[in-house]
Amino acid sequence: MEKRSWLWKRKSSDKTPADTESSGSLSSHSERFSDEQEVLRPSPFHAQTKDEGHETNESVKALSEKLSAALLNISAKEDLVNQHAKVAEEAVSGWEKAENEAATLKQQLDAATLQNSALEERVSHLDGALKECVRQLRQAREEREQAIHEAVIKKTRDLDLTKFELEAQIAHLKSQLSRTEPSPNANPSLQAKLDQAERDRDLSTQAAExxxxxxxxxxxxxxxxxxxxxxxxxxxxxxxxxxxxxxxxxxxxxxxxxxxxxxxxxxxxxxxxxxxxxxxxxxxxxxxxxxxxxxxxxxxxxxxxxxxxxxxxxxxxxxxxxxxxxxxxxxxxxxxxxxxxxxxxxxxxxxxxxxxxxxxxxxxxxxKSEKSELEKALAEAEERVEVLRMQLLEAENELTSLRAQLGSANELRQAAKLELEVAGARRSEAEERLEALNKEIGELYERVDSLELRLEEERVFSAGVEAKCRQLEEELKKRNRDAELSTLVSSNGSLKIKQEKELAVAAGKLAECQKTIASLGRQLKALATVDDFMFDAGKPEFSDVDPNLPSNNGSSDLPIINDGESPPSSSSSSSSANDSSEKTRNGFGRLFSRNRSGPRNEKS
Structure with missing residues (x-):
């Protein structure tokens, strides 16, 4: 884009001296034409007709040269305007593209932000649920350990009491047995009594038998x-x-x-x-x-x-x-x-x-029954521990899955951040490009203002040419009247024929001048369509160049001046030239008024 603008600047800089030279030549020609017109003012009736016809031919040639130079200048300006329109179109399209990219990146940023916020909320919710599960698990484990500890303490106390009671009973029974059982060092008389008792028992058994x-x-x-x-x-x-x-x-x-x-x-x-x-x-x-x-x-x-x-x-x-x-x-x-x-x-x-x-x-x-009850309670506690262990495993699995989801969410977040950074970089680049395009548009508006000034000068020059054409018409009419009078006075027929031929040639040249003026009006009317082009360029859907614009070789549409063409009526040509000049003046006024208001709106 900068290269194009530089080339365009170079071309414009290359053309500006020629334009200035052409404008200078035009001004010099206009001065010369005015001098010649002053010289060619109707002399007294007794001047020679041959000198007047020669001067008229020279003035017509000068006017044709001036008109050709003006047409070349106008074609160059048309080319410049076309280039400016293309550059403005490219700038507007680039600006719209940058705006679209910025909008899409902003939408992606909003979507990534919403997704990130949703993931953060889900992660916070899952963290809270995980903390609650861990707290419940810890509380259940503490309650289970406390219940087991209390049951063990209670059963240990009961077992100690029963053991103490059993030991006391065993001691009492042992004391009773020690009292009842005979000592090994008993008296032999007791042994004798025992033997006697056994014999008595035998005798009693025999007696019983x-x-x-x-x-x-x-x-x-x-x-x-x-x-x-x-x-x-x-x-x-x-x-x-x-x-x-x-x-x-x-x-x-x-x-x-x-x-x-x-x-x-x-x-x-x-x-x-x-x-x-x-x-x-x-x-x-x-x-x-x-x-x-x-x-x-x-x-x-x-x-x-x-x-x-x-x-x-x-x-x-x-x-x-x-x-x-x-x-x-x-x-x-x-x-x-x-x-x-x-x-x-x-x-x-x-x-x-x-x-x-x-x-x-x-x-x-x-x-034994208490032991069975304790075993049942222990089995139930173990079952609860197993259930809690399974819940803990499920919670750990869920925690791992949540951590994996959190990792993926973080990765997505990092990717979204990278995309946001890239989008920010692109947006900054687009903003820089937009600023550059705004600068170029400002330069283009400045150049358009300069072109407007030049067009105003051309307008003034065309108005002067029209005035001179009117003067020439008046002079031709006057000369025709003088020629008619001279034909009445003169008796030489050959001179009369020569004057008529010269008058016909002058009328043809005047008609060519009128055609040139009409073509200039058409060119100005074509330039007036630039108003519509610049107005459409400000729209976002503007993509194509206005087909009504003239081509770069605008000189091809100009009429070729031939000496043998028959001139139309002077009144119709002058009226059409005036209408075209007024339309052109009005069109360029609208164009540059809108173009001036455009950058103000953009700057505001």
């Missing part, structure tokens, strides 16, 4: 006697009707036989029963001895179950029955001490021990 045998035998005898009595009664009842003499003897013999038979079969049955009873008593004695030895050695009393206690109760009842049967039989009632007194502890002590064992078992069951 004998008593039981006798008791069984007596029971059998009683049963047999009862059966015999029933039989005898039946016989007596039968014999009451016919009682025989030998019946008592036969009954006595049958009783004796049955008694003898019963005596023969009794030893085997009584022996088997006695052996079974002895085996049971031996087993009871062994169990009692093992129980006492277990107590003496300090074994755990919890091994004795309720079934063993029931067996002991059964054996005690059997011993009582045996002692009762021995007391009924009357055999060895006072031979030794009671059996239970010499065997071990009494039944109340065993009951108390069994009750304590039951209490301990209940305590153990309670501890």
């Amino acid at each position: 004998m008593a039981s045998k006798q008791h069984l035998e007596s029971i059998k005898k009683v049963a047999r006697l009862e059966a015999e009595c029933r039989r005898l009664r039946a016989q007596v009842h039968k014999a009451s009707w016919a009682p025989p003499v030998s019946s008592p003897k036969v009954g006595v013999e049958s009783i004796a036989d049955s008694y003898s038979e019963s005596n023969d079969g009794e030893p085997s049955a009584s022996g088997s029963w006695a052996s079974a009873l002895i085996a049971e008593l031996d087993q009871f004695g062994k169990e009692k001895s093992s129980g006492t030895s277990g107590l003496g050695l300090g074994l755990n009393i919890s091994n004795v179950g309720p079934r063993d206690l029931d067996l002991m109760d059964d054996f005690l009842e059997m011993e009582k029955l045996a002692s009762m049967s021995a007391a009924h039989g009357g055999a060895h009632d006072s031979s030794g001490p009671p059996l239970m007194g010499s065997v071990g502890p009494t039944k109340p002590e065993v009951d108390s021990l069994s009750e304590r064992v039951k209490g301990l078992e209940e305590e153990v069951e309670r501890l």
Whole structure:
């Protein structure tokens, strides 16, 4: 753009001297023309016609030269105006393009700013949610740890209490066992008493066996006697009707036989029963001895179950029955001490021990239930911990995804910043270009002002040419009248023909001058269209050059002056020239008034 403007400046600078020279030549020609017109003023009627025709030809030639120079100057100015219009069009298009780029960059900047603000709001919201999740997780972890700690402390306290109670009970039981169990360094008299008690026990067992045998035998005898009595009664009842003499003897013999038979079969049955009873008593004695030895050695009393206690109760009842049967039989009632007194502890002590064992078992069951409850609570706590751990993992995953999104948002933000910087650079460049274009437009307006001044000068010059043309017309009319008068006065026919020819040539040259003036009017009218061109150049949709503008070779549209053309009427040519000059003057006035108001508006 600067190169074009420089070339244009160079061309304009190259052309300005020629323009000045042409304007100077035009002014000199105009002065010369005025002098010649003064010289060519109608001389007295007695001047020669030949000299006047020669002077008229010279003046017409000078006018034609001046008109050709004016046309060349006008064509050069038209070229300059076209170049100025093109430069103004390029400047306006560049300015519009820069404005469009600035608008698009501004829209991109606004969109990037909105996106950045939305991303910042989302990041802040996600940070708040993440902080809230971490806080809840920390609070849940603290509550879980506190609950576990409290539960552990409580259960430890309970276990310590139960352990202390169990230790106290074990110590009490040990003290009781130590009181009940015999010492290893006991008196030999106690050992002798124990041996005596064992012998007495053996004797009592034997006595019990004998008593039981006798008791069984007596029971059998009683049963047999009862059966015999029933039989005898039946016989007596039968014999009451016919009682025989030998019946008592036969009954006595049958009783004796049955008694003898019963005596023969009794030893085997009584022996088997006695052996079974002895085996049971031996087993009871062994169990009692093992129980006492277990107590003496300090074994755990919890091994004795309720079934063993029931067996002991059964054996005690059997011993009582045996002692009762021995007391009924009357055999060895006072031979030794009671059996239970010499065997071990009494039944109340065993009951108390069994009750304590039951209490301990209940305590153990309670501890087991509490342990199961603690295990359940621990499992629930572990499940909660696992759930919280999963939530923590999900929160961490979400945090990583949010961080990734934040990174992408930051990258987008950086990219948007770079784009904004590039847009700012482009905008600054566009502003610089716009300033340069504004400067060039200002220079163009200055040059247009100078062209306006030159056009005003040309206008003045054209007005002078028109005035001179009018003067020439008046002079031609006057000369025609003089020629007519001279033809009436003169008698020479050849001179008359020559004057007529000269007058025809002068009229043709005058017509050519009128045509030249009309062409100048057309050129000025074409220049008036620059007003519309400059007005359209200020619009944003202006893209093409006005087709009504003349081409660079404006001289091609000018008329060619030929000596043989017939002149039109002078009145019509002068009126058309006046109209065209007025239109041109009005058009250029509008053009430069708008052009002057244009930069003022842009500057404001």
